Amino acid sequence: MDTPTADAAPTRPLAMSDVAARAGVSHQTVSRVINEHPNVAVATRARVLAAIEELGYRPNGAARALATGSTRTIGLVTGNISQYGPAQTMVGLERAAREAGYFLSVSVLDDFGARSITEAIDRLAAQSLDAIIALSTYDDAVRALRQVQTPVPLITVRATADGLGPAVWVDQEAGAALATRHLLDLGHHTVHHVSGPAGSIEAALRERRWRAELEAAGAPLPSVLHGDWWPASGHAAGRELVARRRGGERVTAVFVANDQMAFGLLNAFHEAGLRVPEDVSVVGFDNVPEAPYSIPPLTTIRQDFVELGRRGMQLVLGLLGGEQARPRPVAPQLLVRGTTAPPARGGGRGEG
Template sequence: MGAGQGAGQRVGDHDDKARAATIFDVARLAGVSHQTVSRVLNDLPNVRPATRARVEQAIKQLRYVPSPAARALVTRRTRTLGLIVTGAPDYGPSSTALYFNEAARDARYTVITASMRETDAASMRSTAELLVRQNVEAIVLIAAERAALDALDGIELGVPVVAVASEERGALHRVWLDQYTGARLAVDHLIGLGHREIRHIAGPSNAMDAAERVRGWAATLGEHGLPAREPLVGDWSPGSGYMHGRTLASDSEMTSVFVSNDQMALGVMHAFAEAGLSVPGDVSIVGFDDIPEAAFFAPPLTTLRQDFVGLGRDAMASVLAVLGDDDRTPAPRVPDLVVRTSTAAPSRERVTLTS
């Protein structure tokens, strides 16, 4: 590459940064909170000279042009937070929201909640802006679908956003449960029992948790030299599990199924019972979430227990850290494998049939 080309490329890179840079980009580059950047922008006191110099250098490097929202960002404490919960009222998001609210109350914060079934960009942004107008200090987003993250990534709201999400976006702080490792635990359990044909019923294609579970399932099978057949895609409901269970019931090679949530696993069990297949005598089943009913399925379901209590508290801890000039985030929580009687070694008859 010639000198002229290199210079041209650098200018283009700076132009991209100038268009994309937000107050949070400046804060991240300078190693401070967005409130500190706001104090520098407004030439307020109580900013150390070295810190002010770092912020000013970051502003210059990113060619950041502050918006009116950034300049007007208040530093007084309202002790009010915004919470956006997206998608259907499923067990995981609902539980996380409940325990986040408990943690916020313990910290003497009030929470204004907005629940959204649809996550189009315009609706997401208008909801976030409405919360900002209520003088919230931060917004927590419990995102089931990646569209919700995309809608808020890169827009300047004047307050930090903490996302509870399985995928990362550059401008958002994040806490999460490690769905990938959870899926690996499920598949390792089945392989350890002797299963070699392990099917998967996945969640919706736009669901981040579902994508991470597919990734963990496929990676674990690949590491053991086992085939990863095309997953069947459900919608988290028992009905979709039942539909795919009827399809799998005629699969003579299958000896086990890893199902992406417990509700779909319930439908699979029902379909197998109708087809005359015994669980776990003919087919083993592993679910995900450990909903309260899972221990009372017939048979009780082996599943991955997710720490939604801890996740809700992690979201609040991340809010407090960000508001306190600390960008450290809690480590992801790994689900626990709960072994019940829906899994066992494959029957000798079925192994003979599939070999």
């Protein structure tokens, strides 16, 4: 049997002393460079970084945390990432964290109720993170967050500012106003609305501003239809609106609380022989990637979810750096495409 040679013996892991020897500096200088200490000469810092790159050295995270008091890790509690908005917001958070040299530790909850979110935040807080972000757009989650006490900063990314502490959000009411006014300005006598699920802060805000815009314009206030954010519920709402038209109700414009439900609504109108936008105009909300490719392309309200995530991370890093929080909302944008037009003569009664 062959005996192992000296070359086959396992080598020890690289240490900071190896970097120091390669760069010709002290162990303490290497530590200062790794921990981004300002009092290191530019040439010396460059020499140490070159040695780290040549050797492929990776600093020990636990040792670095002991030295700096920072794990450079931020926790995120979120739910429902199957939906486009939360998923893209998480992308923005992770990208901004990575660019700043931080790691994002994510806890995805199937149930975003008070008990689940409290337990998740407690688990993250026990990991010695630098901060925690909660992505919350439902009433029960916000109520739970009001009760949470953490040893590190807690920042929320959600639908609105409500005095809950440091937060970033998209101005949901401004988006609903853009959608409703666009349809009224086209000449529609009123705007029907398909809202989101009960308990959703976003859905409630969009519905509230839709209602306020109609009241301000002196327009009739149709009864609201409710969905669950998914296309099937939009399809059901579309069939209900078709039935209302056939029953004599004047239905010429619909503001749908998200694009996924709007796709289902468009399908129901197509099945009933209604033309969009000739017979009925439709506006969605979110600007999902499929929106420009529906038939016709969907007019919608754009939410910049990646920017929302980026601002959330900026808020976190600012707080960790001792800055005063200056959160501001992300402004929505109306994207006019092919599903909206002035109402046709005939008023939308009984056709289809």
